[in-house]
Amino acid sequence: MVGGGGREHALAWRLSQSARVQTVFVAPGNGGTALDACGLKNLPVTQPEALADFAAAEKIALTVVGPEAPLAAGLVDLFRARGLPVFGPTKAAAQLESSKAFAKAFMQRHRIPTARHATFADAAEAHAHVQAHGAPIVIKADGLAAGKGVVVAMTAAEAHAAIDDMLGSNSLGVVHNDEGARVVIEEFMAGEEASFIVIADGQSVVPLATSQDHKRIGTGDTGPNTGGMGAYSPAPVVTPNVHARVMHEIIQPTLAGMAAEGLPFTGFLYAGLMIDAEGRPRTVEFNCRLGDPEAQPILMRLKSDLFEVLLHAAEGTLGRVELQWDRRCALGVVMASAGYPARPRTGDVITGLPADEADLKVFHAGTRLEDGRLVTSGGRVLCATALGESVRMAQTRALAAVRAIHFEGAQWRPDIGHRALKH
Numbered sequence: 303m304v305g306g307g308g309r310e311h312a313l314a315w316r317l318s319q320s321a322r323v324q325t326v327f328v329a330p331g332n333g334g335t336a337l338d339a340c341g342l343k344n345l346p347v348t349q350p351e352a353l354a355d356f357a358a359a360e361k362i363a364l365t366v367v368g369p370e371a372p373l374a375a376g377l378v379d380l381f382r383a384r385g386l387p388v389f390g391p392t393k394a395a396a397q398l399e400s401s402k403a404f405a406k407a408f409m410q411r412h413r414i415p416t417a418r419h420a421t422f423a424d425a426a427e428a429h430a431h432v433q434a435h436g437a438p439i440v441i442k443a444d445g446l447a448a449g450k451g452v453v454v455a456m457t458a459a460e461a462h463a464a465i466d467d468m469l470g471s472n473s474l475g476v477v478h479n480d481e482g483a484r485v486v487i488e489e490f491m492a493g494e495e496a497s498f499i500v501i502a503d504g505q506s507v508v509p510l511a512t513s514q515d516h517k518r519i520g521t522g523d524t525g526p527n528t529g530g531m532g533a534y535s536p537a538p539v540v541t542p543n544v545h546a547r548v549m550h551e552i553i554q555p556t557l558a559g560m561a562a563e564g565l566p567f568t569g570f571l572y573a574g575l576m577i578d579a580e581g582r583p584r585t586v587e588f589n590c591r592l593g594d595p596e597a598q599p600i601l602m603r604l605k606s607d608l609f610e611v612l613l614h615a616a617e618g619t620l621g622r623v624e625l626q627w628d629r630r631c632a633l634g635v636v637m638a639s640a641g642y643p644a645r646p647r648t649g650d651v652i653t654g655l656p657a658d659e660a661d662l663k664v665f666h667a668g669t670r671l672e673d674g675r676l677v678t679s680g681g682r683v684l685c686a687t688a689l690g691e692s693v694r695m696a697q698t699r700a701l702a703a704v705r706a707i708h709f710e711g712a713q714w715r716p717d718i719g720h721r722a723l724k725h
Contacts, residue, residue, distance in 0.1 A: 303328045304353065304377065305368030308636075308667035308685045309594035311335050312601045313368060313608070314342050315663070320609035327362070329353055333676045334666020334684075350377050357386050364389060364613055370446055370591050371477070373569075374400035389616045391569040391590045395560060398567070398588040401479050402442045402451075402486040405588050412559035414552055416585040417488040417576075423481065425469045431487055432461045440491075442587075443468045443476040444484035451476050452527060452587075454490065461487075493578040494721065495586065496537045497596045498548050500573075501611065502557055503620035504566035508611070509549065511603050511627050512540040513596040514721065519643060521717050528643045529682055532718030534633040534693055535599040539577050539721070548575065548583050556588070568615060572596075598665050598687040599632035633696035634687035635704050635718050639668065639678045640711025646681035650709040661689040662703055678709055693722040 303314040303326055311334050314326045318341040328335040331344035347353055350372070357365050367377055367390035376393035390396075397404040403421045408414075417440070422428035432439060432455075441464040443451035451474055455461035467473050468485045476483070495517075499510045515533035519525040540548070552573055560567045572589035592600075601608070605626040614620045640647040648668070655664055655676070665687060668680020686703040690696030697719045704714050 303366050303368060304372055306330045306332045306335075307369065307594055308665045308682065309592050309597040310368040311338070311665045311667070312597045313366060313592065314338075315340060315665070316601045316604060316608045317366070317612075318342060320607045322607075323363075323609050327356075327360075329356075332666045332679070333669030333671045334664070336671055337676070350375070350380050353377070354380055354384050354386060357381065358384065363387060364609065364616060366390065366612060368591060370396070370399050370589065373590055374446060374477075378569075387613070387616055389569060389612045391567050392565070395565045395567045395569075396590040398556075398560075398571075399590040400446055402444045402587070403481070403484055406486055408559065409585060412555050414555050414559075414585055415583065417491050419486055419488040421484055421486050423469070423484045425465055428465045428469065428485055428487060429462055432458055432465070435489075437461055438490035440488040441465060441468065442486040442488065443474060444481070444486060445479050446477045447474045454527075491576040491578075491584060491586070493576045494539045496540050496575045496577060497533070497593050498540065498553070498573045498575050499593060499596065499600070500553055500571050501615050501620065502567050502569060502571050503615040503618045504561065504568050505557070505618070506620040507553060507557055507571075508620055508623050508625055509545075509553070510625070511535045511600050512537040512545070513593070513600055514539065515593060515596050516715060516718055519638070519713065521715050522720075526643055528638070530593070530595045530636065531638065531715050532633070532635045532685070533593070533595045533599050534631060534696065534719045534722060535596070535603055536631065537722065541581065544577055544581050544583055547581075548573065552583065552585055594667070595634050595636050595682075595685050598634040598685045602632040602663065602687050602689055603628040603630070628689065630689045630691055631693045631696045632687060632689050633693060633700050633719050634665070634685045635700045635714055636682050637684045637686070637704060637707060637709075638682050638713040639680065639709075640713070642681040642713060647711060648677070648679050650678045650711065652676045652678060652683070652707065652709045654707045656703050656706055662699060663687050664703060664707070683709065683712070693719045
């Protein structure tokens, strides 16, 4: 399992429950994967060639690549070239996430519903576009930015500031593509967001349970965007009719279009959706990996053997698979460090972690072991995830766990799931 975040802890935990799996090596892992007693072992390696050497020497049955950065860097291509079993998209297919400009042009070519947009490398032209169209308007960095490269500008001043940052000072640390710094400017789409994630093997596709995350730092969806402050599954806004439309209008045309362009997509394909008041879905963005924090509640609900499913996908036999789900709701509340998202503080000692239970698991993201103590090592630290007969019950269970955990300056939202509670 390549990666060290909350998504990777959740994937490794679920993979370890397969009857066919003895050990899951997590590279590089985190404090939680080091402490987890369910057959997980940290492998403090991140170099692509070293990972491939380890997989070859240990005869690893399957390598699963979690985060976007190694996918965009071509880790899957390297493993395939060496004949090593691997699950994830190639570097070229991962452009759906690593380049917003590629994704928007692709959607336009294949008539996949999305916002109207324009791409700019020249700041003056980008400013003129905002001047002409006004606000609200959405500014996106073209390259990878760990989920934070999007500004939903409610005023023209916010839009101009975002353009200056993304094409100039780059405070978000965007990883630019070969074309250099670019921004995609999109019309603002009103509606409710949802995460629609599928497993693909290049041809066949199996949808995961629906989910919805909360991007903003503050209660009531206020403050700056983050990588995600919590999520829950299922998402009531994705009705059976919306589900059918998403599969027919977005997911299947995307897989067919990628295959037609010589870029067959294998891996987790994540379509961030905006669903309007009439139930019409449009694509906000694509990601080429499982969402984080959506992974945690989705994998709490998955009853099928994840190893078998991903192996079928890697081998191109996903058509044989049907997933089984726990009928209960799952909800995860993220605990973030002091100063997140702008300047997260690290090194704070974590105490009060509850023991795992059948309906509760605390997944680790930004943690590490230091002299036998668990300390914070990143912006998003933990995700307390619970199952319940209703969204409210899952929320109550997760929040009880959060309130028992302590580290200095912890930030978390008490209202994760609030949209579902209105349905």
